[in-house]
Each structure stands twice: as structure tokens, then as C-alpha cells.
Amino acid sequence: MKTNAKEKYSGVIVPMATPFTEQGEVDLSAARRIIDHLCEGGVSGVFVLGTTGESVSIAQSEKEKLVDTVANHTNGRAVVYAGISDTCFAQSVQAGRSYLESGADAVVAHLPWYYPLDGGEMCSYFSKLAEEVQGALMLYNIPKTTHMSIPVEVVEKLSTHRNIVGLKDSEKNPERMEEIIGMLSGRDDFSFAVGCAPLSSQAARLGADAIVPSSGNLVPKMYKDLFDNARQSNDSVAENLQEQTNMVSAIYQKGRSLGQSLAALKTMMSVLGLCSRMVLPPLEMLSDHQRAEIEEQMKSEGVFQPISGAAEK
Numbered sequence: 001m002k003t004n005a006k007e008k009y010s011g012v013i014v015p016m017a018t019p020f021t022e023q024g025e026v027d028l029s030a031a032r033r034i035i036d037h038l039c040e041g042g043v044s045g046v047f048v049l050g051t052t053g054e055s056v057s058i059a060q061s062e063k064e065k066l067v068d069t070v071a072n073h074t075n076g077r078a079v080v081y082a083g084i085s086d087t088c089f090a091q092s093v094q095a096g097r098s099y100l101e102s103g104a105d106a107v108v109a110h111l112p113w114y115y116p117l118d119g120g121e122m123c124s125y126f127s128k129l130a131e132e133v134q135g136a137l138m139l140y141n142i143p144k145t146t147h148m149s150i151p152v153e154v155v156e157k158l159s160t161h162r163n164i165v166g167l168k169d170s171e172k173n174p175e176r177m178e179e180i181i182g183m184l185s186g187r188d189d190f191s192f193a194v195g196c197a198p199l200s201s202q203a204a205r206l207g208a209d210a211i212v213p214s215s216g217n218l219v220p221k222m223y224k225d226l227f228d229n230a231r232q233s234n235d236s237v238a239e240n241l242q243e244q245t246n247m248v249s250a251i252y253q254k255g256r257s258l259g260q261s262l263a264a265l266k267t268m269m270s271v272l273g274l275c276s277r278m279v280l281p282p283l284e285m286l287s288d289h290q291r292a293e294i295e296e297q298m299k300s301e302g303v304f305q306p307i308s309g310a311a312e313k
Contacts, residue, residue: 005165008079009106009138009191010209011044012223013168014216015052017266018066019275026062030275032073034217037274039077041220045210046074047108047168049083051145052214052262057280060091064098071103079105081138087112089129096133106165107133110140111148119154130163137163142170142195144258152179159190166191168212174199181207197249201242204230215249218268222248251297259283264294271295 016038019030038046048070049055049063058066067082074080082099084107086092096107109129111122130137139158141150149171158164169180169192177194184192185207193210194203200211204227216223226241252264263279267286270277271294277285286294 004188005191006188006209009045009166009193012042012216012220012227013045013047013079013081013193013210013212014038014043014220014223015047015050015195015212015214016070017214017217017262017269017275018048018053018055018058019266019269020278020280022276022278024278024280026058026066026069027275027278028065028069031066031069034269034274035070035073035077038216038220039074041216042224043078043216043220045079045081046070047081047083047212050108050140051142051170051258052217052265053083054262054280054283055083055085057283060095063095064102067099067104068102081106081108083108083140084133085110085112085140087114089125089132092129093132096129096135096137100133100135106136106138108138108140108168110142111146111150113146113148117148119151122148122150123154123157126158126164127161130158130161133163135163136165138165138191138193139167140170140195141167144170152176152183155180156183159184159187164190166193166209168193168195168210170195170212172196172199174202177203177208178206198242198246200245201226201230201238205233205235205238213245213249214265215245215252217265217274218272219245219248247301251294251301264290267291267294268298271298 019027021027071080082104084092084095099107143149191209193212194208195212197213213223230238253261263283263286267277269275279285
């Protein structure tokens with residue numbers, strides 16, 4: 001299972017925003033449209049039901065429909081990752097087995113966020129989860145939501161597990177990133193994906209196997225070009241693209257909390273005709289006035305074009 005993990009679980013992996021109807025159900029038609037947009041942009045992976053995908057707010061029955069639709073519509077054009085994070089261990093196991101059966105290539109889990117855990121407890125939790133899921137599992141480190149960081153030594157220990165294929169690390173810590181890249185040097189059985197978009201160029205240049213930028217929902221090809229140029233040591237081109245993608249991210253992130261930024265991201269996607277700006281409670285949808293302001297910002301950047309054939313919502 002882990003042979004050539006660095007090759008399979010690599011490149012630009014976009015944490016897909018989940019589109020919703022006005023009734024709060026997953027909009028499967030819009031999901032297909034987003035998948036086409038990402039695949040046409042050249043991404044190598046699509047990660048559904050992550051933080052950007054509002055996974056903790058979606059009913060399990062709707063999650064099942066989304067994973068099945070994404071896996072079928074992607075149809076081998078990109079590797080499909082599905083989030084299974086839950087405070088209930090049994091729910092994570094059940095979801096993991098179900099999503100793998102539906103066609104996901106790997107499932108992704110961060111720490112359960114209610115009880116503080118030490119390194120030994122983290123190692124035990126992920127080891128048990130990997131055994132029970134019975135398929136490819138990627139670890140997910142995101143202290144911003146779990147309020148815990150998976151220590152590097154725990155990552156190293158877990159990296160030898162036969163079912164654990166990689167780590168998505170969204171901790172904004174360049175020193176930690178370099179340490180993990182160095183630790184994994186020379187190995188092909190464990191993939192390292194950096195989930196902090198401003199570090200994308202640096203990560204790819206240093207040898208990270210993948211980047212996972214939320215703004216890839218908007219400009220997937222720009223991130224594909226950034227990653228390729230950084231890996232090919234075309235540093236000036238890669239850094240220029242990093243600056244451009246940072247400006248894209250700033251439109252929906254600057255001055256906003258995590259939840260507010262997700263609502264703003266959805267608004268930008270609605271301007272492109274990809275989906276509606278609906279978000280699920282406790283998040284709140286941006287107003288018409290806020291949408292108009294964001295659309296004006298997008299036009300001033302000059303890098304956005306509505307998706308052909310898609311209607312604005």
C-alpha cells in the first residue's frame with residue numbers, strides 16, 4: 001500500500017469547498033462543476049470534507065453523497081482524499097471504510113479536538129484508527145482547530161505504520177516544515193503535504209511532496225504552475241506566482257476569522273459561477289453588499305474570469 005506513497009500523494013491537492021443548496025443540502029451539480037474546474041487546472045488531488053469543506057457541519061448522509069459523487073465524477077483524473085475526522089472513534093472508522101469503498105483513494109484525519117492529548121495518546125489514537133479503517137490514512141495536523149500540534153517525533157513513529165501514507169501539515173511553522181522534510185529525506189513510503197498556502201513555494205522548493213492551498217479552489221492552474229516551477233528551481237517564477245496567490249488569498253482572508261474567510265471564499269466562488277455562497281450554521285453567508293465589494297476586489301486584481309457556461313449565484 002505504501003510503495004511510492006510520495007509519488008501517488010503528491011502535487012497540488014485542493015481542499016475543496018463544499019457547495020450547498022438554499023435548503024442546506026450538498027449541491028451535487030455544483031460539486032461536479034468544481035471538480036471539472038480543478039481537474040482542468042491540472043491539480044493532482046482533491047480533498048473533500050476538510051476544514052475548507054465545512055466537514056464538521058454536514059450531516060453524515062450528505063457526506064456520503066458528496067464522497068460518492070466526487071469519486072465517480074473525478075474518475076481517475078485526480079487522487080481523491082476524504083476527511084473522516086470526528087470526536088467519536090467509531091464514527092471515524094465507519095466513515096473511513098465507507099469512503100474508501102465509494103472510491104476515495106485515501107482518508108484523512110486530524111486529532112479529535114475535545115480532550116487534550118499527549119504524544120503517546122496521539123500515537124495510540126492514529127495507530128488504532130489506521131488499523132480499523134483498513135486502508136490508506138493520511139494524518140492531518142491543524143492546531144488552529146484542534147488546539148494541539150502533533151509532535152514531529154510522533155509523526156516519525158507513525159510514518160512507519162503500514163496504512164499511514166502521509167501527513168497534511170497546516171501549522172504555519174517553517175522550522176517544523178524543514179525538520180519534517182529533512183526527516184523524510186530518502187524515503188518513498190510517506191508523503192508530506194504542506195497546508196499553509198503562503199509557504200507553498202518554499203515547501204515545494206525544499207522538497208515537500210504536495211501543497212494544499214484553499215485558494216486553489218479559485219486559481220488551481222496558478223498553484224500547479226507555482227509548484228512545478230518551484231520543484232524545477234525556477235525560483236523567480238515561483239516566487240512571483242506565490243505573491244500573486246497571496247493576493248488572491250488576501251481577498252477572502254485578510255481581516256476575517258477562519259469561519260468568515262470560508263464564507264468569503266464561497267462568495268468568490270459564486271462570482272466565478274462555481275457554486276452558491278451558501279454556508280452552513282454556525283457560519284453566516286455574506287450579504288449582497290459584501291459580495292459586490294468582493295467582486296470589485298476580484299476585478300481589480302485582474303486574474304479572475306467566470307467559468308464558461310456557469311451561472312453566477
